[in-house]
Amino acid sequence: MTKDLIDILDLSREEIDELVAKAGDIIDHPEDYRSKCAGKKLATLFYEPSTRTRLSFESAMYELGGNVIGFSSATDSSVSKGESVADTARTVECFADIIAMRHPKEGAPYVAAKNVQIPVVNAGDGGHNHPTQTLTDLLTISREKGRLDTMTIGCCGDLKFGRTVHSLIAAMSRYENVRFVLISPEELKIPENVRTEILEKGNITYEETDSLETAMPDLDVLYMTRVQRERFFNEADYLRLKDTYILTPDKLQYAKEDLSILHPLPRVNEISVEIDKDPRACYFKQVRNGKYIRMALMLKLLGGGLT
Amino acid sequence: MIIGTIVDGLVIDHIPAGRGMELYHYLKLDRLQCEVAIIKNASSDKYGRKDIIKVGEVIDLDLDILGFIGPQITVNVIRDGEKVDKLHPELPETISDVIRCRNPRCITSVEQELPHKFKLTDRETVTYRCVYCDTKAPKQRFH
Numbered sequence: 330m331t332k333d334l335i336d337i338l339d340l341s342r343e344e345i346d347e348l349v350a351k352a353g354d355i356i357d358h359p360e361d362y363r364s365k366c367a368g369k370k371l372a373t374l375f376y377e378p379s380t381r382t383r384l385s386f387e388s389a390m391y392e393l394g395g396n397v398i399g400f401s402s403a404t405d406s407s408v409s410k411g412e413s414v415a416d417t418a419r420t421v422e423c424f425a426d427i428i429a430m431r432h433p434k435e436g437a438p439y440v441a442a443k444n445v446q447i448p449v450v451n452a453g454d455g456g457h458n459h460p461t462q463t464l465t466d467l468l469t470i471s472r473e474k475g476r477l478d479t480m481t482i483g484c485c486g487d488l489k490f491g492r493t494v495h496s497l498i499a500a501m502s503r504y505e506n507v508r509f510v511l512i513s514p515e516e517l518k519i520p521e522n523v524r525t526e527i528l529e530k531g532n533i534t535y536e537e538t539d540s541l542e543t544a545m546p547d548l549d550v551l552y553m554t555r556v557q558r559e560r561f562f563n564e565a566d567y568l569r570l571k572d573t574y575i576l577t578p579d580k581l582q583y584a585k586e587d588l589s590i591l592h593p594l595p596r597v598n599e600i601s602v603e604i605d606k607d608p609r610a611c612y613f614k615q616v617r618n619g620k621y622i623r624m625a626l627m628l629k630l631l632g633g634g635l636t
Numbered sequence: 637m638i639i640g641t642i643v644d645g646l647v648i649d650h651i652p653a654g655r656g657m658e659l660y661h662y663l664k665l666d667r668l669q670c671e672v673a674i675i676k677n678a679s680s681d682k683y684g685r686k687d688i689i690k691v692g693e694v695i696d697l698d699l700d701i702l703g704f705i706g707p708q709i710t711v712n713v714i715r716d717g718e719k720v721d722k723l724h725p726e727l728p729e730t731i732s733d734v735i736r737c738r739n740p741r742c743i744t745s746v747e748q749e750l751p752h753k754f755k756l757t758d759r760e761t762v763t764y765r766c767v768y769c770d771t772k773a774p775k776q777r778f779h
Contacts, residue, residue: 413747413749414747415747432743433741434741434742434743434745434746435739435741435742435743435768435769435770436742436743436744436766436767436768436769437743437768439743439768440743440747440750440768454743454769455741455769456741457741457769457770522770526757526758
C-alpha cells in the first residue's frame with residue numbers, strides 16, 4: 330500500500346476489502362481499538378468548511394485513543410499569510426503523525442503528500458477526489474447488501490461535478506456484475522473521461538437516462554447527490570438545475586423493498602425529509618460508517634508502532 | 637544554402653516544417669554557448685519539407701520533451717565528423733514544465749512555484765493528465 334490515500338484507486342480491491350472488513354470488526358468490537366492510537370496525533374488541515382468529514386476524522390482518531398490538532402478554515406492558519414501547501418505540510422509534520430487535508434484546489438493533498446514522510450489523507454480536494462467518502466459508501470453498501478458485487482447502482486443528480494459519484498463508479502467497477510444507471514439532466518451528465526476511461530474501458534454495463542422514475546424499479550442502490558452551488562461559476566446555471574431531482578415517497582413506490590438509499594450529505598432538498606423514516610434510507614448510517622472506515626484507514630496508514 | 641558540417645554535435649532531424657523554432661525554445665537551446673543552427677523548410681523525401689536543428693556540441697538533450705512533442709523526430713549524434721548514434725525518442729511516462737495545466741481549480745493555478753507535471757495515462761490515445769488534478773493535457777504534439 331502507498332504511504333498516502335489521495336485517490337481511491339491508490340487502493341487495490343483487496344486493500345479495500347481489507348479496510349471494509351476491519352471497519353466491520355471495529356463496529357463489532359470497539360473496545361479492542363480504544364487505545365490503538367494512544368500517543369498519536371492527527372492533524373486536520375481543512376482549508377474550507379466541512380462538518381461531517383472533519384468531525385468524522387477527529388472522532389475516529391479520538392476513538393482510537395489518539396489526539397487531534399489542526400485548523401478548520403484557511404483564515405485561521407498561516408495560509409492567510411500566503412504560506413504554500415508544501416510549507417504548511419512540512420511544518421505540521423513536525424507535530425503530527427498523520428494529516429487529513431481538505432482544500433478547495435485540486436491536487437493540494439498530493440502536493441502535501443509529496444513533501445512529507447508522514448501519511449496524508451485527501452479529505453476532499455475541490456471537485457476532484459474524496460476517497461474516504463468513497464470508502465464510506467463502500468462500507469455502507471457492503472453492510473446493507475452483504476456484498477459489493479452483483480448489483481445495479483443508480484447514481485442520480487449532479488454526475489458532472491459530483492466527485493463522489495466518479496470515485497464510487499471507479500471503485501465499484503472493480504467488482505463483478507455491477508451495473509450502473511446514470512440519472513441526470515443533460516447538462517450534468519457524467520464526464521467523458523469517466524465514461525471512456527472507466528466504464529467503457531472496463532467493459533462495465535451502464536445506461537444514461539434523465540428519468541428517476543423509469544430507472545427506479547431496477548435499482549439495488551440509489552446514490553443521490555446534491556447539485557453543488559460551489560462548483561458552478563455561473564449562479565444562473567445553478568438555480569436552473571438545483572431542483573431537477575427530488576426524491577419523494579411517491580417516487581419510491583416502484584422501488585425494490587430492499588433498495589438502499591445513499592447520499593454523501595449535506596442534502597439541500599433532493600431527498601424529502603419524509604424519506605428519512607423509510608427503512609431504505611441509509612444516509613445517516615452512512616455518516617456513522619464514515620467514522621469506522623476512517624478508523625480502519627488510519628490504523629492501516631499508521632501501520633507499525635501502534636500500541 | 638550551406639550550413640557547415642558538424643564535427644562533434646547533434647542533428648535533430650525530421651522536425652515538422654515550421655516547428656523548429658518552437659522546439660528550440662522547448663529544449664532551451666537559447667541557453668547554449670555553442671553554435672546552433674535552425675534550418676527551416678529543408679527538403680525531405682519522407683515529409684516533403686522539414687526543419688532541422690544542428691547543435692555544435694554533444695549536449696545532454698531532454699529526450700522526453702522530444703518524445704512528447706514528436707515521435708517522428710530523430711537525433712543523430714556526431715563525433716569526429718561521423719554519425720555514431722541515432723536516437724529515437726520514446727513517449728515519456730511523465731513530462732515536467734513543457735505544457736501548463738489550464739484547469740483554474742488546479743493547485744498549480746495558485747501556487748506558481750509548482751512544476752506543471754503530466755503523466756501518460758493512455759498510451760494508445762497518447763493521453764497525458766495533470767498529476768495534481770487529472771485534467772487532460774492540451775495537445776502540443778507535432779503531427
